[in-house]
Amino acid sequence: MERQFAHLHTHSHYSLLEAIPKIPELVAAAAADGQHALALTDNGNLYAAIDFYKRCKEKGIKPIIGVDFFVAPRGRRDKEFRTDDLSSRLVLLAKNETGYRNLLQLVSKSHLEGFFYRPRIDHELIELHRDGLIAILPSHGGEHAYSLRHGDSNRAAHALSWFKEIFRNDCYVEVTSHAEIAGHQKLMDEIVLSARAQGIPIVAAQDTYYLARQDALACDLVNKIRTGGVLNRAGEEYALKDFSFRPQKMMIESFKDLPEALENTVRIAEACALPLQLGAWVFPEFPVPNGMTHDSLLHDLAYAGFKERGLPETPENIERVLYELSIIGSKGYSPYFLVVADLLRHAREKAILTNTRGSAAGSLVSYLCGITTVNPIEYQLPFERFLNPERPSPPDIDMDLADNRRDELIDYVRGKYGDERVAQIGTFGTMMARAAVRDVARALGYPYSVGDRIAKLIPFGKQGFPVSIDSSLESVPDLQDAYAKDADVKDVIDLARKIEGNARHVGVHAAGVVIAPSPVSDYVPIQFDPKGGKKITQYDMHAVEDVGLLKFDFLGLTNLSILADAIERVRTRADISVDLDRLPLDDGKTFGLLSRGETLGVFQLAGSGITSFLIELRPTSIHDINAMVALYRPGPMASIPAYIERKHNPKLVKYLDPRMEQILKKSYGVIVYQDDVLQLAIKLAGYSWLEADKLRRAMGKKIPVEMAAQRERFLRGCESGGMSKDAGEKLWQQIETFAAYGFGKAHAVSYGNLAYKTAYMKANFPVDYMASLLTADAGEVEKIAEIVGECARMGIKVLPPSVNESFGNFTVINDSAIRFGLYSIKNFGTGVADSIIAARGGGAFSDIADFLSRIPDKNLNKKSIEALIKSGALDEIAERGALLGNLDHLLSFHREHVGAPTGQSSLFGARVESKARLSLAVAPAASLDERLAWEKELLGLYVSGHPLDKHKEKLAKQKAAIKELVGKFPRGIETVIAGFLENVRSLLTKNGERMLFARLSDYSGGVEIVVFPRVFSEGAELFQNGACLMLKGKFNDRNGEASFIVEKVKAL
Template sequence: MSETNSSPSPKISSKFVHLHVHSMYSLLNAVPTPKELAQAAKEDGQETLAVTDAGALYGAIDFYKACIKEGIKPIIGLDAFLAPRTRHDKEAQIDKPRARLVLLAKTFLGYQNLIQLVTTSNLEGFYYRPRLDQELIKKHSEGLICIIPSFAGEIALAFKEQDHDKASEKLDWYKGVFGNDCYLEITHHPEIFEHAGIQEKIIKLARTTNTELVAAHDVYYLKKEDRIARETMIKIQSGGVVDTTNDHGIEEDFSFITQAEALEKFSATPDAISNTVKIAEQCNVEIEIGTHWYFPDYKIASGRKPDDELQVTSYAGVAWRGLSLENPEVKTRLDYELEVIKNKGYAGYFLVVGDLLRESRERGILTTIRGSVAGSLTTYVLGITNVDPLEYKLPFERFLNPERPSAPDIDMDYADNRRDEIIEYAKTKYGADKVAQIGTFGTMMARAAVRDVARALGHPYSVGDHIAKLIPLGSQGFPMTIKKALEIETDLAKLYKSDAESREVIDLAKRIEGRVRHIGVHAAGVVIAPAPLSQFVPIQPDSKTGKFVTQYEMKSVGEDGVGLLKFDFLGIKNLSILADAVKRVKKIRGEIIDIEKIPLDDKKTFTMLANGQTMGLFQLNGSGMTAFLKQLKPSTIHDINAMVALYRPGPMESIPQYIERKHNPQLITYLDPRLNTILDRSYGVITYQDDVMAIARILAGYSWL
């Protein structure tokens, strides 16, 4: 896990530090991204910054990395919802949360307590919102600073109800739990009715009870003019129409104020300003990002160490695969791979994956593996993959580069109607509290943002729909943005210039485009931790299935984040279809088909392909592919592999050349004799990424780095 900085923190020269800040991870309630917040702090000379999103830690790691990149010390916090009674009480009209509490992590233990609080508030306390109660707060208070908010804090709410005794009682309880780490927040909002009066009462209570004050300016957007963007996001979530008729000059202001503005606003309470710096100096949490990986706690029955167990089982698997250690090529390759795996410390990972797939085989669940892992002889003899990398000249280094500190990544495909069985097996084996699916965030993409904004502004549906249809679709990995669409789509640019209504929608959509809208479940990603997940990441139940989901998305939870290795459990419909076909053959004809031992040189199959009988064939159907197959007349599995690899934009131009060379070997030429050993099976045509890598190494002298 991560370490706490035990050395004294250097003094901060900033005069004011923002300690109550919301990012876009407050889900349609705040505008700025973590990157924008960190940049704003840097521009104003603020050396540290807190994030306190509403009821969740979704953006904690994203914020942490953004701050580190800008040279800003990050403070991880939470703007928590409080249960009126206990977290277990969920009675209508009574237990909907009203009060809030800001908590900041002083130490790594405090950060872990935030994770525990968020997790339990979701798993046990959710009612409209994830809620904390006094029991939870007291149990997980160590390492935390408590700030009682000026708007929705229990003291402020008591003052609004004219209940001064209740305000005092609540403050006594918080001070009893947090001691000197309990602060009363004050904010400066003269534009909000009766707010100044409440602040005066808070200040008076602080003075009479010897409680520290802390100045804050709740941040929901960076600039004052972004208020309308936040209002629009709120209406997108809740429905209704944004009121654009008011005089915005006197509207509430929750922008990112500068240090100079803060000093002016809180000139009457200089101690509240200096306490922001005092708190910031106390908050020193260091999280290891991308430096360490945590493997599941795989129990080895033999008592061997993981490296030894992997070698023993791999050697045993050689004979199972019909290979021999007497073959120098097999022995040399296997020992080389095992040495790389040992040096990287990844043996445990391979044992875990091997066990999952062994369980699948025993249950009769069809599986396969995709991607670069097919280049590993170790995974082949372990039964993880089903392709002999020696036969197909697949490099191990594309999967696990000995010169790069990258984590292994094995994508496991399962029959989609039985995938959940293996996830449940993992929960049973390692513990339900150690296994969860990875969360993913849905964002407001260009077209959707335009439609949502148009509706929130009260425009007819046709307005947003017309604009959205003018925005081109993006491509995989390259989503379309409104800015880019305006540059490449002339009709959209003309509409923007000529129509004020459309310009209003587009300008506002650009300000909220890309913001997080909701959390969902990653299609395949699962994490398995060596200890309860709540020691690493916050957890919440999926709203649809109730299954555990991490609040950190893939980049934050995995090798580029807190270090939990991702296991991909992909559900593939075609595997379910194949399993059903095998089952039907057995039932109808009494024959048992082993799908992994189907001959790859079956002449009838190649004849069918050459005749264009491809309907329903995975990756080989469709008019374009079928036409090429009829020309090619494939006769080996290598022909099929080549067609699948080449039939895509770019490489598709090489298909006619491949076909010509297959039918006329005299056309086969090599620019360099050394290419013969690389491209012999593809008739001298560069076909695979592996070909390119091999050429770079053999001809150009590149290393794997």
């Protein structure tokens, strides 16, 4: 088709909640219409620029990168509402690389400097960053158009004159065709006349916000989702207006009377030539001493590591280091290694625990430079998995950091390289199936229950495998039925499908940080995180890497914070320094703990499934732990029984080919790691590392054509290498079922070593480790209850909080007791807790009068004193019932005597009692049931006892605890559970019958129970909060959550 028109003003769903086209769909629509060029001009951002650029290139379409900017009426720094505010927009397109770089600056500054409800630029920025840009003054939001619409032709003329002076021959006035909008053609006629009067060319456009005209309703809907409004389908104009992606023929017909407007779209498209150089890496400027290079500094650092690590400089080790350094140097990656090594050196100096995982553990240079903590020679980790000499892959070093100190390391990077050169990577929250349904239902004005009911019919997805609405309609009969029979459900579902997967908001990547050699905005657009105010990239991690910035992963890991806290407790309490990098790897206590299945709180090894395997395995080496970390996942899990059997009976170990023993000896002939597959392919089938990597990728994607080609190549290679055809076939079958889910060995070793460290601390310093575990999970009631139960099994008491012994967090009292922290008490502020701890520095509180007189904090009010009493924090100085019965008296005493303590130290340290006394009126003591109920209310769990304690003998006869049954008992099979009832809710069915929902809990946890009318009527008097019951019924899974359908009930 002759080039007669190009779309220069289009929006994607990255114009967040204002437009709906996805990038692939938008580009596909342009390709299907035979368009030669296409511009993307999202509102105030460049989120999708790189993805758009690449997809256009794939389809043979010239990509034009632009932005639909918001222009501040009185300058970007003016952030006050005025009655004369003028709404103004400006479309800028990048002609070349200079224009693209200026777009990066404009977008970044609009967010960092001009944001006021919207990111805004102003005339100053436009003038400063005009080079390489084409300006299009939009017909709907341009300053001139707004002025003409409001009858101010002088202001319109002034605006046109200014833009013409700034952009000269690269300034255009947009005209659009909307016969469906009243008064639009009159405005366009005025725009054309005013543009011609100024000598500014006009350009035809269709301000596109959706692909097909029938999507207008969906587009209006996302705008209502954005604003929180409700769509009034009877009164909205969506049925009239048309901002769809019109085909060329329609645009040519619409502008047949303005041929120059069409011609100018082609002229602009031809003028835009942006050859982005993607995939060329840039590294931070790491300072090196005079006379040295990055390569020589890394060389010296690695060689110094031999002494620091205690590793001998054998010919083999030297050869490995020189080999790695040559590849690192040839790829230009030395600066990256130096940056990471310096960062982790700083972490060690500041006692911030780290754990480097992933394929980087296969590098001896990384080990010697202090980047990783495992010796790749000892674990036979191949360097080529990390950096393949035949593949242009970037280095990727994943750093796990103690999550409570992660920001310290990011601040260190900012300080060293400059704040303007560092940013965290942005990411996008999308409207997945369930969320889309709820959003749509609300915006359509349906009651909450409608959206909630439909959403709950859609199954939960798994990480990396989201569930779509369409797949749910295929697989969920209840949803199929509702969609077919309920008009409301069909209404919501049909619209939700149109916006499912669209970007909803921008956020911060969990780990990714970029460090650039110059300001980050020279490479990518940046903005503030809407929630936390951190500087983030507008490009996601893939686009960031496309433009050459390497992603540094700073992933906060709670387990490292737990370890650090436990180590500090051991140091201060027992004066023992624990060096995690020098732990003995043959500790009998550690392996005994794992063999007994005491894995709660152990990194990667907790959970009933893997724990049962550990009990069978009885691990005796770090290699066993590494193997379990790797094998406990879909696919490889089927090999666990064979691994266990062969460990305990080596006679069962057999190899299809003798050469396999060198690779699989430590795993008893079982393929455990992804690396095993690659090494087997190289050794037995003659693969190169590049071919082996292609094999890994093919198995990961499971594409039949690729797999067939790989199978043929593998079998041919095995036969050429001397392996029988039958043996080759058997080996391929083993590899094929394993490799798609296989774990990298370096990753498993890194995680396995961290798992060992957590197990070592739990086994050797149990009370300190458990206190740290409790502190880390404070606020997670179910987790705390589980840990408290584990403490009880370990012989460690977890005591209620105490004003005389508790600190803010959980505190170790002695080798067999831990105190709740004051921060854990609900309705009790940390400020009051800190005041209590500070006052206690003058000595323990002797009685309630002493306590009240020494706490000056004004927030020690009725609510906080009641919380202290009910939680048991004052048990040492007075009984709970007596204190609650005198609560008003306590408050009066505190107001009168605060600052006048009942006891103070004399000059010689002796305690001198004052005359202030507090007499309590007689009040009934609190019962055990009351104390337990208060602890549950204020601490989230029972501490000084448990409602089921009186039924322990009966509960001991139960086959398994509720938590264990929820995890693995077959669904639909009748079983019995026992516990006490909480959160009882009853309701009437459509037939007017009463049914009940509640939670039944035991020592291990609880499960939601459902009691239908028949069962409820038979035992209604039993279903009371606090009742201890035995229930017969069946477990059921609905919407990803377990519940128990009750068939019979009796009291314990």
